[in-house]
Amino acid sequence: GHQGKGVTSVFPSRGERARREMYPQAGGAGAATGTAGAGAGPAGATAAAARKGAEILETLKQEYEALTHDAGTYKTQKEELEHQLRQQLTEVSNMQNALTLLERTHHKVKQQYEQEVASLRKQIDHLQQHPAVSPDGGPDWFIGYPVASPQLTCTLRMELLHTLAHQSVVCCVCFSEDGKFVATGCNRSAFVYDVETGKQTAVFSPPLPEDGKEFFIRTACFSPDGQYLATGAEDKLIRLWNIATGQLQTSLVGHDGDIYSIVFSHDGKNLFSGSGDKRAKMWEVDTGKVHLAI
Numbered sequence: 001g002h003q004g005k006g007v008t009s010v011f012p013s014r015g016e017r018a019r020r021e022m023y024p025q026a027g028g029a030g031a032a033t034g035t036a037g038a039g040a041g042p043a044g045a046t047a048a049a050a051r052k053g054a055e056i057l058e059t060l061k062q063e064y065e066a067l068t069h070d071a072g073t074y075k076t077q078k079e080e081l082e083h084q085l086r087q088q089l090t091e092v093s094n095m096q097n098a099l100t101l102l103e104r105t106h107h108k109v110k111q112q113y114e115q116e117v118a119s120l121r122k123q124i125d126h127l128q129q130h131p132a133v134s135p136d137g138g139p140d141w142f143i144g145y146p147v148a149s150p151q152l153t154c155t156l157r158m159e160l161l162h163t164l165a166h167q168s169v170v171c172c173v174c175f176s177e178d179g180k181f182v183a184t185g186c187n188r189s190a191f192v193y194d195v196e197t198g199k200q201t202a203v204f205s206p207p208l209p210e211d212g213k214e215f216f217i218r219t220a221c222f223s224p225d226g227q228y229l230a231t232g233a234e235d236k237l238i239r240l241w242n243i244a245t246g247q248l249q250t251s252l253v254g255h256d257g258d259i260y261s262i263v264f265s266h267d268g269k270n271l272f273s274g275s276g277d278k279r280a281k282m283w284e285v286d287t288g289k290v291h292l293a294i
Helices: 014-022 024-033 035-129
Strands: 002-004 007-009 172-175 181-185 190-194 200-204 217-222 228-233 237-242 248-253 259-264 270-275 280-284 290-293
Touching (some): 172 217, 181 228, 190 228, 200 237, 228 259, 228 270, 237 270
Parallel strands (some): 217 259
Antiparallel strands (some): 002 007, 172 181, 190 200, 217 228, 228 237, 237 248, 259 270, 270 280, 280 290
16 A cells, blocks of 8 residues: 555455456455455366266266267168168079079979970871771770871771779789780779780789778889889878789878879889879888988
């Protein structure tokens, strides 16, 4: 301060001026409280600013963590979608390849079919021009055969060797591989005849059904070695008969319809069958197991 001529003047110190400039709202209070007030103002403001900064940092941290979590979720979803897309593209490619293969196969089968139809038409035309009929000119039988050459003419002549009488409709006839025996199938029974003499050598009769209804032997086939006769009937069973003993060797069960065709493989180890259930099957003769069903 300065005293002169009875007047006393009070000037704020340099620190006080700086404090007032930084915290103008505390000016009056600071002047009143003196040195203690000047020190408390900056400390409280600094603490408040620190708390505010900490709150802001915590909020920013939480927002960052949430964004990081969302980014991870979106990345996972993106990878899953890309994987699904790749799978779909692979499936589409496989379908396109399958369709291409199917078109090629269809075209090839169509060509084969057209060739076979053309060949059959030629054979029919030839047969119509050169028919082979029974010697007396009657309608007892008619023979068709493949045409080897356009110059081929019919020189085939046949004579009746035997008449084999049956008590019912004959549904099937088959020769043994050596041609010495012939088998026939009719209602409830199958017969084997000696081709040379015409004498009956064996009869195979399955058990009658419980309802007593008729059932016909629809197909028969000799095994390649001539030891067995396989029969297929309307009772949905395939039976394998021992020709020497006349006994039933085994029954093959598996079709759901009448048996219409059976044939042995060349080695006799397998038997193929066709049924009214629209299925074809390959059986192992020794075990009776089905190895293939179509």
